[in-house]
Amino acid sequence: MTNIAVIGDEKSGRSSLASKLGKKGTDSDITLYNDDRHERKYVFIDSKSYPKSLKSLTAALNLADMVVLCVTPQGLTAHTGECIIAADLLGFRHGIIAITMADTSYGAVIDDLKAKLKKITAGTTLENWDIIALNTNKDAPNAFEGVDTLKDRIHELADQIEPDLRAKDELPPRVVIDHFFNVTGIGIVILGRVLQGTIHTHDKIGLYPVDKKVDIRSIQTHDIDVKAASTGARVGVGLKGLLERELERGFLLSDSEKMSSEFDIRCRVSAFAKNGIKKDDSLNMFVGLQSDSVRVNKITVNGSEVEKAGPGQECIVTVEAGKKIAYSPDDLFLLAHLSETQRFVAAGKADWNRQALRKKITQPVPARFSPRAGCLPAGSSFSPAAPSGLFSFDPAAPRSFFYFSPAAPRFFFLSAYNKF
Ligand SMILES: Nc1nc2c(ncn2[C@@H]2O[C@H](COP(=O)(O)OP(=O)(O)OP(=O)(O)O)[C@@H](O)[C@H]2O)c(=O)[nH]1
Numbered sequence: 062m063t064n065i066a067v068i069g070d071e072k073s074g075r076s077s078l079a080s081k082l083g084k085k086g087t088d089s090d091i092t093l094y095n096d097d098r099h100e101r102k103y104v105f106i107d108s109k110s111y112p113k114s115l116k117s118l119t120a121a122l123n124l125a126d127m128v129v130l131c132v133t134p135q136g137l138t139a140h141t142g143e144c145i146i147a148a149d150l151l152g153f154r155h156g157i158i159a160i161t162m163a164d165t166s167y168g169a170v171i172d173d174l175k176a177k178l179k180k181i182t183a184g185t186t187l188e189n190w191d192i193i194a195l196n197t198n199k200d201a202p203n204a205f206e207g208v209d210t211l212k213d214r215i216h217e218l219a220d221q222i223e224p225d226l227r228a229k230d231e232l233p234p235r236v237v238i239d240h241f242f243n244v245t246g247i248g249i250v251i252l253g254r255v256l257q258g259t260i261h262t263h264d265k266i267g268l269y270p271v272d273k274k275v276d277i278r279s280i281q282t283h284d285i286d287v288k289a290a291s292t293g294a295r296v297g298v299g300l301k302g303l304l305e306r307e308l309e310r311g312f313l314l315s316d317s318e319k320m321s322s323e324f325d326i327r328c329r330v331s332a333f334a335k336n337g338i339k340k341d342d343s344l345n346m347f348v349g350l351q352s353d354s355v356r357v358n359k360i361t362v363n364g365s366e367v368e369k370a371g372p373g374q375e376c377i378v379t380v381e382a383g384k385k386i387a388y389s390p391d392d393l394f395l396l397a398h399l400s401e402t403q404r405f406v407a408a409g410k411a412d413w414n415r416q417a418l419r420k421k422i423t424q425p426v427p428a429r430f431s432p433r434a435g436c437l438p439a440g441s442s443f444s445p446a447a448p449s450g451l452f453s454f455d456p457a458a459p460r461s462f463f464y465f466s467p468a469a470p471r472f473f474f475l476s477a478y479n480k481f
């Protein structure tokens with residue numbers, strides 16, 4: 062199954078396109094359109110309440126494997142820019158830019174827009190995305206031109222994504238909840254996405270950040286009862302052992318989440334966040350589908366406390382939320398300033414400081430490398446006695462380092478950071 066976020070400014074043709082690609086299903090501040098006609102199933106997630114609601118955009122993105130960004134021939138808007146920044150901050154490498162409503166424009170205008178898009182996405186994760194002009198107007202002389210090209214490209218990208226999803230099937234299970242309700246005679250049913258691992262009926266699993274165990278009674282994917290669901294699947298899960306009021310969007314079914322309301326987020330302020338981040342700022346924080354307003358308690362640059370971090374600056378932002386947030390070491394924390402025109406200011410991880418864990422690890426552990434950690438031989442092991450504790454420099458690439466995850470099966474990631 063492949064999940065695709067359909068994003069863009071208001072009136073950018075998102076819903077017309079999504080409804081052409083799938084059949085309408087769940088509808089809240091995001092609308093899901095399902096395409097069950099192929100062997101591989103597709104779910105298109107329309108971020109329909111954006112730009113009014115940032116949550117609608119971050120929810121669609123956090124549920125997706127790839128993105129379709131809709132832009133009209135009228136050109137780029139501030140919100141198009143904001144969508145590009147969000148997709149870039151969240152690290153989406155797979156995506157397509159759809160120039161919608163191409164029937165209302167001309168070849169030269171569209172070529173000009175393509176050139177502009179190439180220019181503004183240069184240096185972002187979107188820089189190699191295909192740009193496809195299309196229309197969904199059944200009355201146009203060239204009705205639906207471009208839609209099949211878009212579909213073909215989506216299928217190609219889905220093929221590329223599939224191995225990444227399968228590589229996560231053996232990880233501990235983790236399901237993010239996006240909707241939930243009480244069904245008479247069945248009890249609580251949650252809708253969500255399996256972020257990693259595989260869930261099975263009759264499993265007992267934790268609910269975070271509530272921190273209690275629940276029983277998986279039943280699992281459905283695409284309205285069909287199944288015994289198990291693996292990474293990437295959209296699921297409906299019947300749960301025993303909880304009440305509807307205990308749930309919130311973004312809660313996780315998992316066996317090992319961390320929970321906190323205070324975070325040291327290591328990040329680079331977006332080059333497009335012109336006012337940067339200031340101490341005592343009130344920001345909105347998005348972690349997966351959880352969100353809360355947070356206060357900036359401290360900003361650290363190169364080990365010194367500062368009042369402000371400007372655009373492009375690397376820093377550690379210490380924030381405090383009003384509630385507990387459940388997270389895993391690889392989750393990205395997205396920070397936004399709701400009063401700015403371009404609202405996203407930074408994204409980073411909160412669990413980069415592993416010094417505390419150092420003492421607990423006494424045995425070398427086998428290393429399984431992420432695809433990006435290509436320069437180290439598979440099967441190498443990592444010793445906790447390495448010079449910088451849990452972060453160790455790779456002799457083959459002295460300016461990079463690898464990163465140890467405490468959760469089995471202990472992945473290593475070769476990071477792109479130049480300094481630490
Ligand atoms: N001519 C033409 N009109 C289109 C096309 N796609 C969408 N429209 C029209 O443009 C308007 C906006 O399209 P939507 O699909 O509703 O765009 P949206 O981004 O979902 O808009 P909101 O959710 O209202 O922000 C509608 O009136 C559509 O009928 C197209 O390819 N060609």
Ligand SMILES: [Mg+2]
Nearest residue numbers: 075076077109
């Ligand atoms: Mg819409």
